[in-house]
Amino acid sequence: MKKIGIVTRDCAGINAAIRAVVRTAYFYDIEVVGILKGYEGLINNKIVPLSRHSVSGIINQGGTILKTTRSMKFFTEEGQKEAVKTMQNNGIEGLIVIGGNGSLRGAHELATKHNIPVVGVPATIDNDINGVESAIGADTAINVALDAVDKIRDTALSLERIFVVEVMGRDCGYIALTVALAGGCEEVLLPEKEFNIKKICEEITEGNIKGKISWIIIVAEGRARASDIAKEINEITGLETREVVLGHIQRGGRATAFDRILAARYGNFAVELLKEGETDKCVTLSNNKLITIPLEDAIKPKDIEVEDYYRLIKVLT
Numbered sequence: 001m002k003k004i005g006i007v008t009r010d011c012a013g014i015n016a017a018i019r020a021v022v023r024t025a026y027f028y029d030i031e032v033v034g035i036l037k038g039y040e041g042l043i044n045n046k047i048v049p050l051s052r053h054s055v056s057g058i059i060n061q062g063g064t065i066l067k068t069t070r071s072m073k074f075f076t077e078e079g080q081k082e083a084v085k086t087m088q089n090n091g092i093e094g095l096i097v098i099g100g101n102g103s104l105r106g107a108h109e110l111a112t113k114h115n116i117p118v119v120g121v122p123a124t125i126d127n128d129i130n131g132v133e134s135a136i137g138a139d140t141a142i143n144v145a146l147d148a149v150d151k152i153r154d155t156a157l158s159l160e161r162i163f164v165v166e167v168m169g170r171d172c173g174y175i176a177l178t179v180a181l182a183g184g185c186e187e188v189l190l191p192e193k194e195f196n197i198k199k200i201c202e203e204i205t206e207g208n209i210k211g212k213i214s215w216i217i218i219v220a221e222g223r224a225r226a227s228d229i230a231k232e233i234n235e236i237t238g239l240e241t242r243e244v245v246l247g248h249i250q251r252g253g254r255a256t257a258f259d260r261i262l263a264a265r266y267g268n269f270a271v272e273l274l275k276e277g278e279t280d281k282c283v284t285l286s287n288n289k290l291i292t293i294p295l296e297d298a299i300k301p302k303d304i305e306v307e308d309y310y311r312l313i314k315v316l317t
Helices: 014-027 038-043 077-089 101-114 138-159 174-182 197-209 226-237 257-275 307-316
Strands: 003-008 031-035 047-050 094-099 118-122 162-167 187-189 215-220 241-245 281-286 289-294
Touching: 003 014, 003 038, 003 101, 014 031, 014 094, 014 257, 031 038, 038 077, 038 101, 077 101, 094 101, 094 257, 101 118, 118 257, 138 162, 138 174, 138 215, 138 257, 162 174, 162 226, 174 187, 174 215, 174 307, 187 307, 197 215, 197 226, 215 226, 226 241, 257 281, 257 289
Parallel strands: 003 031, 003 094, 094 118, 118 281, 162 215, 162 241, 187 215
Antiparallel strands: 031 047, 281 289
């Protein structure tokens, strides 16, 4: 293989992965190009050369230097034909796709429908790639959210208030669950678990009677809106309740050491796999050893175990 392309989505650590792919490829005398704005750029021939020098100094940068956007057209027959034509016209023999469920689904379709050599690198703050223990970006997102929760706790204690903090997680409560436990929060609302607002309010009222002066509830955006929960708690308990929506700060920021090292290992391994003729695979870790799983499995829904963490959160409250 003489020339490969890189397609990305965005989260912390992706630039570290791009750097690893580029520098590993050039170690093996393989040319690398970046596709601007994801699959949409592959359709529209938005191709830029990448060199060892062009990825210098990006390891600590958040987001993706290649930019990104969602492409509905790519998931049509016409869109994929145009993408394949772009690859052929530019002499791109294989792709490394760095992203989440949608990106990896596109990679699987290129491999199975168009016989394009593709390796997927899991990168998503939700850590919801099936069969993948750790996706690039998840650790950073958790630490960004946790830092915010720690600061909110300072205010909650000082003002003796209840705070409802909304974090990202439309279909997966991984960020909410992890932040709630690590942040010493009193409650967490998850897409994977039903909740009873009256019971929560009873616990708050009982705690307040016993002298508990503050309360932090983490809400995954896919379960409820922080504003709605805060309003109900205020109405039922009569206790002052404020909401905070962390939003897109969770997607940005400088990647943690864990995510940078993970990105370096995943990116290096992805190039090795393409060079050896592997395709339709997703890289991951098992017992800290690099392995692959079929992209067909990686794009299936992931079930996360919530009960053990949730029980621990309640025991420690």
